[in-house]
Amino acid sequence: MKVCTTVxxxxxxxxxxxxxxxxxxxGFLHEGHLSLVRKAKAENDAVIxxxxxxxxxxxxxxxxxxxxxxxxxxxxxxAREGVDMVFIPEVSxxxxxxxxxSVEVKDVALKMEGASRPGHFxxxxxxxxxxxxxxxPQKAYFGQKDAQQCAVIKRFVQDLDISVEIKTMPTWxxxxxxxxxxxxxxxxxxxxxxxxxxxxxLCVAQTLVHGGERxxxxxxxxxxxxxxxxxxxxxxxxxxVNPETFEPEEQIxxxxxxxxxxxxxxxxxxxxxxxxx
Amino acid sequence: MKVCTTVxxxxxxxxxxxxxxxxxxxGFLHEGHLSLVRKAKAENDAVIxxxxxxxxxxxxxxxxxxxxxxxxxxxxxxAREGVDMVFIPEVSxxxxxxxxxSVEVKDVALKMEGASRPGHFxxxxxxxxxxxxxxxPQKAYFGQKDAQQCAVIKRFVQDLDISVEIKTMPTWxxxxxxxxxxxxxxxxxxxxxxxxxxxxxLCVAQTLVHGGERxxxxxxxxxxxxxxxxxxxxxxxxxxVNPETFEPEEQIxxxxxxxxxxxxxxxxxxxxxxxxx
Numbered sequence: 001m002k003v004c005t006t007v008x009x010x011x012x013x014x015x016x017x018x019x020x021x022x023x024x025x026x027g028f029l030h031e032g033h034l035s036l037v038r039k040a041k042a043e044n045d046a047v048i049x050x051x052x053x054x055x056x057x058x059x060x061x062x063x064x065x066x067x068x069x070x071x072x073x074x075x076x077x078x079a080r081e082g083v084d085m086v087f088i089p090e091v092s093x094x095x096x097x098x099x100x101x102s103v104e105v106k107d108v109a110l111k112m113e114g115a116s117r118p119g120h121f122x123x124x125x126x127x128x129x130x131x132x133x134x135x136x137p138q139k140a141y142f143g144q145k146d147a148q149q150c151a152v153i154k155r156f157v158q159d160l161d162i163s164v165e166i167k168t169m170p171t172w173x174x175x176x177x178x179x180x181x182x183x184x185x186x187x188x189x190x191x192x193x194x195x196x197x198x199x200x201x202l203c204v205a206q207t208l209v210h211g212g213e214r215x216x217x218x219x220x221x222x223x224x225x226x227x228x229x230x231x232x233x234x235x236x237x238x239x240x241v242n243p244e245t246f247e248p249e250e251q252i253x254x255x256x257x258x259x260x261x262x263x264x265x266x267x268x269x270x271x272x273x274x275x276x277x
Numbered sequence: 278m279k280v281c282t283t284v285x286x287x288x289x290x291x292x293x294x295x296x297x298x299x300x301x302x303x304g305f306l307h308e309g310h311l312s313l314v315r316k317a318k319a320e321n322d323a324v325i326x327x328x329x330x331x332x333x334x335x336x337x338x339x340x341x342x343x344x345x346x347x348x349x350x351x352x353x354x355x356a357r358e359g360v361d362m363v364f365i366p367e368v369s370x371x372x373x374x375x376x377x378x379s380v381e382v383k384d385v386a387l388k389m390e391g392a393s394r395p396g397h398f399x400x401x402x403x404x405x406x407x408x409x410x411x412x413x414p415q416k417a418y419f420g421q422k423d424a425q426q427c428a429v430i431k432r433f434v435q436d437l438d439i440s441v442e443i444k445t446m447p448t449w450x451x452x453x454x455x456x457x458x459x460x461x462x463x464x465x466x467x468x469x470x471x472x473x474x475x476x477x478x479l480c481v482a483q484t485l486v487h488g489g490e491r492x493x494x495x496x497x498x499x500x501x502x503x504x505x506x507x508x509x510x511x512x513x514x515x516x517x518v519n520p521e522t523f524e525p526e527e528q529i530x531x532x533x534x535x536x537x538x539x540x541x542x543x544x545x546x547x548x549x550x551x552x553x554x
Contacts (some may be wrong), residue, residue, distance in 0.1 A: 099436050
């Protein structure tokens with residue numbers, strides 16, 4: 001497995017590959033990431049994984065500083081999966097002095113996570129546009145856990161005519177239902193014990209919809225009740241949205257998505273679940 | 278010469294070419310454009326020219342509506358130059374319903390033309406990012422007449438790691454010094470007679486600098502005097518800037534640029550000249 005740290009070296013090595021599947025990550029890899037790597041390996045000649053904690057997608061310096069890192073462990077995991085190349089650039093390699101450009105997305109990127117974390121999706125869209133231009137992958141792989149991120153990426157890739165197919169893979173969960181996230185590592189034992197309530201709340205909403213319920217207000221109330229009963233009161237949002245626009249849906253139709261963002265102490269977790277099969 | 282109107286067809290035809298030189302234009306072609314086409318032809322296997330009046334780079338609906346168009350004449354000129362492919366998309370082909378993305382540039386793009394025409398450079402950067410992704414040219418050609426546009430393009434191409442070399446070609450001028458511009462066609466005879474004063478003002482500044490003058494205030498005053506004496510009093514700016522940052526320079530150094538934007542009736546003209554060899 002090759003390790004590249006510069007854009008120039010990355011382009012040179014990539015040119016020797018055939019079709020490339022790309023898995024962008026911020027490192028501290030878990031089973032969710034590895035499921036993307038395995039899918040990429042099955043569908044392409046070569047797999048490239050980036051490990052880069054992208055500063056411009058963080059709103060708070062604290063969140064950036066506290067984001068967990070484990071580069072050596074990540075490299076060992078990726079080598080074991082047969083990844084062809086890992087790209088680990090320094091911040092100054094991607095954002096040198098004088099950097100002045102941003103890929104901005106409106107509409108879907110201004111709702112929910114976009115409203116809670118101003119500038120977050122512009123940071124994501126900007127770094128991914130750079131990665132897509134440097135690596136020129138045929139396919140790129142993302143987890144459904146970040147459902148709105150997937151929608152934003154599909155939007156700007158289509159709008160800017162970027163030649164990459166965006167593949168969204170199912171959320172990987174612990175046995176108790178908690179979605180894998182690098183941020184889980186920052187939960188205290190007490191917080192970790194409460195965290196499965198996110199998935200439980202989503203499942204309650206799904207069960208209600210399967211039983212015929214279609215009112216957003218009823219579903220929201222049911223989800224919030226589950227969270228509150230688990231001792232999770234710092235709810236950023238718990239709602240039902242259209243999975244492309246992320247506009248709230250009053251009456252559930254088609255492929256509506258139940259969507260949560262909840263603070264547990266210093267950690268903010270998100271999760272989501274499609275409500276209809 | 279092939280004519281394409283859709284992105285899909287454009288990608289397909291382009292794939293059959295080797296190296297491509299790309300000349301993006303808004304049509305109503307003049308000798309300045311054709312000089313870019315000839316350079317592109319000399320340096321690449323194939324030349325692709327786009328004719329697209331890009332609505333998102335116009336601030337005023339009037340300016341957009343009044344921008345001159347002559348598609349059939351343009352196609353005849355390009356065929357005569359041996360251009361391989363012309364791309365003439367409809368607005369709805371590049372900006373379909375739901376389009377929500379913008380490439381935004383700070384710093385150099387917020388000065389001078391950026392301050393006078395808010396959103397202009399974001400419109401330019403967005404459409405060019407699309408063209409570069411659709412056409413994948415090795416080189417793209419722009420006129421030095423739009424000096425700030427050239428600086429903004431170099432900035433976002435570098436920032437987003439787009440694999441295209443930006444070539445800037447000298448400004449093409451009429452015998453009396455007026456820079457070729459599609460907007461010249463909208464000047465009345467009386468305005469056209471006054472228009473060479475822009476170049477004359479730039480030359481006066483250059484002559485002063487060659488004679489040892491280094492003060493921006495003195496050079497600005499000299500340029501404004503030439504314009505006012507010619508009856509051009511609606512001066513947007515007449516100043517001296519650094520050619521990369523477009524920050525005004527108090528004391529002229531290195532490759533400083535004299536820069537003008539002047540209204541002649543309904544038409545706004547720009548021009549520029551490097552002050553030192």
